[in-house]
Amino acid sequence: MSPNKLTRLVVQSIARNMRGFLFSSIGIVVGIATLLFFTSLGSGIKHVVLERIFVVRLLEVEKKSYDLGGGMRSGGLFGSKSLDDRTVEELKQLAGVKDVYPKMKFTFPASARGGKRLLGQDMTAELIADGIPSELVRDEVRSDLGFEDWGAELSCAAETPCPDGFSCEAAICQPKACTGADSTTCTGFSYCHATRNACALPIPVLINPTLLEVYNSSVHTALGGSRGAMSRMPRLSEDMLVGFEFDAVFGESFLGRAAQGESTRERMRLVGFSDKAMNLGVTVPIGYVKRLNARFSGERAAEEYHSIVVETSSNDAIAHVAYAVTEQMGLSLSERHGQAQRAGLLIMLITMVFNLIALIILAISAINIMHTFLMMIIERRRELGLMRALGATRSHVRWLVLGEASVLGLFGGSTGALLGYLTTRAVDAVFNHYVAQFPFKPDSLFLLEAWMLLASIGVALLFCWIGALLPAFRASRVEPASAISGR
Amino acid sequence: MRIVVEGLTKTYGQGEAQAGVLHDLNLVIEPGEFVAIVGTSGSGKTTLLNILGGLDNQYRGQVTIGAHALSGLGERALAGLRNRHFGFVFQSFNLLDHLNAVENVALPDFFATADKADGPRLAPKERALALLERMGLLDKQNERPPRLSGGQKQRLAIARALFNKPSIILCDEPTGSLDRKTGLQIMDLFEELNVNDSITLLVVTHEEYIARMARRVIRLEDGRVVSDTVQEPHRPEPELAIASTALQPATEEAQ
Ligand SMILES: Nc1ncnc2c1ncn2[C@@H]1O[C@H](COP(=O)(O)OP(=O)(O)OP(=O)(O)O)[C@@H](O)[C@H]1O
Numbered sequence: 151m152s153p154n155k156l157t158r159l160v161v162q163s164i165a166r167n168m169r170g171f172l173f174s175s176i177g178i179v180v181g182i183a184t185l186l187f188f189t190s191l192g193s194g195i196k197h198v199v200l201e202r203i204f205v206v207r208l209l210e211v212e213k214k215s216y217d218l219g220g221g222m223r224s225g226g227l228f229g230s231k232s233l234d235d236r237t238v239e240e241l242k243q244l245a246g247v248k249d250v251y252p253k254m255k256f257t258f259p260a261s262a263r264g265g266k267r268l269l270g271q272d273m274t275a276e277l278i279a280d281g282i283p284s285e286l287v288r289d290e291v292r293s294d295l296g297f298e299d300w301g302a303e304l305s306c307a308a309e310t311p312c313p314d315g316f317s318c319e320a321a322i323c324q325p326k327a328c329t330g331a332d333s334t335t336c337t338g339f340s341y342c343h344a345t346r347n348a349c350a351l352p353i354p355v356l357i358n359p360t361l362l363e364v365y366n367s368s369v370h371t372a373l374g375g376s377r378g379a380m381s382r383m384p385r386l387s388e389d390m391l392v393g394f395e396f397d398a399v400f401g402e403s404f405l406g407r408a409a410q411g412e413s414t415r416e417r418m419r420l421v422g423f424s425d426k427a428m429n430l431g432v433t434v435p436i437g438y439v440k441r442l443n444a445r446f447s448g449e450r451a452a453e454e455y456h457s458i459v460v461e462t463s464s465n466d467a468i469a470h471v472a473y474a475v476t477e478q479m480g481l482s483l484s485e486r487h488g489q490a491q492r493a494g495l496l497i498m499l500i501t502m503v504f505n506l507i508a509l510i511i512l513a514i515s516a517i518n519i520m521h522t523f524l525m526m527i528i529e530r531r532r533e534l535g536l537m538r539a540l541g542a543t544r545s546h547v548r549w550l551v552l553g554e555a556s557v558l559g560l561f562g563g564s565t566g567a568l569l570g571y572l573t574t575r576a577v578d579a580v581f582n583h584y585v586a587q588f589p590f591k592p593d594s595l596f597l598l599e600a601w602m603l604l605a606s607i608g609v610a611l612l613f614c615w616i617g618a619l620l621p622a623f624r625a626s627r628v629e630p631a632s633a634i635s636g637r
Numbered sequence: 638m639r640i641v642v643e644g645l646t647k648t649y650g651q652g653e654a655q656a657g658v659l660h661d662l663n664l665v666i667e668p669g670e671f672v673a674i675v676g677t678s679g680s681g682k683t684t685l686l687n688i689l690g691g692l693d694n695q696y697r698g699q700v701t702i703g704a705h706a707l708s709g710l711g712e713r714a715l716a717g718l719r720n721r722h723f724g725f726v727f728q729s730f731n732l733l734d735h736l737n738a739v740e741n742v743a744l745p746d747f748f749a750t751a752d753k754a755d756g757p758r759l760a761p762k763e764r765a766l767a768l769l770e771r772m773g774l775l776d777k778q779n780e781r782p783p784r785l786s787g788g789q790k791q792r793l794a795i796a797r798a799l800f801n802k803p804s805i806i807l808c809d810e811p812t813g814s815l816d817r818k819t820g821l822q823i824m825d826l827f828e829e830l831n832v833n834d835s836i837t838l839l840v841v842t843h844e845e846y847i848a849r850m851a852r853r854v855i856r857l858e859d860g861r862v863v864s865d866t867v868q869e870p871h872r873p874e875p876e877l878a879i880a881s882t883a884l885q886p887a888t889e890e891a892q
């Protein structure tokens with residue numbers, strides 16, 4: 151029987167008993183809707199947690215630390231492997247590693263002052279900062295200033311001119327001299343440094359989008375209810391912040407003064423947002439950190455990294471890379487890695503439990519379909535016998551029953567998928583309307599992917615076929631002679 | 638197609654409960670014959686017809702239809718034979734109530750295997766309409782069986798039996814649910830098919846006036862042939878106008 155004929159025959163059969171058909175599809179519709187709902191909820195939440203809160207693909211490698219008498223002591227007795235450029239190279243060689251970027255923190259006190267333009271008044275805060283290599287974040291920089299170490303010695307030539315405020319002398323860029331009142335010498339991004347009386351470029355700064363998220367959803371909301379100047383603080387967007395400048399004082403803060411060196415004031419300029427930036431602080435090109443650490447804490451502080459972030463090529467490579475780092479290289483991973491793993495596992499377990507419920511619903515509806523189809527075969531015994539008499543083979547009859555089950559599956563699957571989708575939209579609407587802003591609050595709780603829709607229909611078909619298999623074989627065993635005589 | 642039955646024996650049940658229904662039957666039915674099978678209730682008429690029509694293959698002995706030994710045919714081949722060479726007409730019509738007249742007639746098309754030897758044929762719907770016209774049911778083409786009279790239903794069933802131009806039509810009590818007048822009209826149709834289209838007709842009946850219209854009468858008693866006679870067909874009553882109108886357009890299809 152051609153697919154075309156089979157389809158027409160199936161449609162003829164179904165059209166007769168539309169009500170029974172719709173009735174047997176209810177279980178499938180509900181089951182598929184449930185399955186789709188929880189699958190997309192699970193992956194939606196996983197997406198937020200594992201892609202934004204704990205970015206699992208980014209492993210933060212630290213020195214192994216030993217807990218001695220409650221206090222943390224880095225290094226260990228025999229001096230565990232240090233995080234230097236050799237380690238960075240070794241990590242780059244590991245299979246499954248896409249990128250490696252060392253991080254170095256400020257090892258001296260620093261503070262920041264500014265914010266009048268954005269917040270209405272200047273504020274002073276402890277400045278926590280670290281440095282990473284520029285080349286890792288070039289794509290994420292949204293300002294023409296770039297994320298470069300402008301404090302390093304820059305060479306120049308005819309085709310590679312110096313940046314704003316510098317001039318080329320003996321193939322080296324030198325800052326132009328200026329005075330406080332003079333605003334024409336230091337062009338573009340550069341400004342006239344008050345104590346050096348020379349042009350300087352602001353230190354480019356990246357911040358983690360998390361920081362903005364936390365500010366907007368928690369700090370801003372919490373302060374909104376307070377009185378005074380703070381209550382008028384605006385919500386901030388990334389666009390508003392790019393280009394924001396503030397002053398930093400290195401070597402001196404609320405906490406005290408650096409052991410050596412004289413404090414200095416520099417301008418900083420926000421050039422973009424990056425997941426690779428530190429969570430609660432600002433990130434600058436690593437060259438600045440090396441120089442400042444050497445100046446305020448000595449040369450040794452400028453050689454060792456505080457941590458090395460390893461980006462794996464895919465989520466599948468994480469386990470392998472984590473193993474190589476901890477077991478083979480003798481380094482350890484930050485606590486966040488463990489947290490991410492636990493969170494991921496928990497989400498997976500919860501998703502599995504709900505999907506199990508959905509599968510039970512589907513199994514029950516498959517049994518229901520089997521029952522309905524068996525009843526239908528008893529009712530239609532005479533008709534099936536007649537079809538056999540008119541030339542239907544056993545396989546024609548089997549395909550007729552399986553064809554009806556397929557239509558049931560396609561219908562139940564697509565209706566279920568639609569119902570599931572509408573439910574996710576409704577839940578999202580309720581969620582967005584009634585649940586207050588919180589950090590990382592996603593626009594949607596669900597992540598619905600095309601494969602899930604296809605899989606829904608596939609699963610519906612599968613369960614309908616499972617339910618219809620026995621009835622199909624029963625139907626094909628109907629003996630035409632006795633069925634027609636009604637015996 | 639010639640029908641040859643040799644040593645046909647049929648039993649139902651097993652062991653103690655075993656009951657013989659047909660006992661060592663031997664028959665030859667030539668192509669184009671019009672045979673009535675008569676006998677008392679329970680004598681095995683339906684059982685024999687089902688075996689000849691390939692609806693029942695649980696028997697001993699040999700049944701040959703044309704060149705095919707039925708017991709040698711697989712399930713598919715048997716289904717193909719039923720589809721292409723046999724037409725069935727039953728006492729209880731066996732029409733599908735959810736389909737209209739045209740769809741009922743064209744039902745065998747779903748199970749037809751494409752055969753190039755058949756040459757180009759009309760589309761199923763056209764064929765069904767031509768047969769409805771021949772059966773005088775053209776105005777009922779969109780009607781469903783529950784809205785037809787008994788005679789109309791049986792004519793619809795005959796149209797369906799004719800759909801694939803069968804060589805043999807097997808009828809089990811085709812007039813059993815009809816009154817005498819309507820029964821005769823149906824028999825007139827059969828006779829016309831037998832004469833004009835040379836279709837072999839096997840009609841099971843226990844009504845004497847039906848049996849008298851056949852040229853050959855086989856009488857069964859307890860599963861045995863007790864008589865097998867050739868007779869001069871005799872139509873018991875004068876022709877009825879309605880029957881002849883149904884026969885008039887019977888031309889193209891017969892060629
Ligand atoms: N499926 C079956 N199982 C057991 N016995 C059966 C079966 N079908 C028929 N029989 C028996 O076989 C015998 C012949 O039955 P069959 O239907 O061929 O008779 P019949 O001549 O057609 O009778 P009627 O004129 O009443 O239709 C009967 O005794 C019947 O009880």
Ligand SMILES: [Mg+2]
Nearest residue numbers: 682683684809
């Ligand atoms: Mg009978």
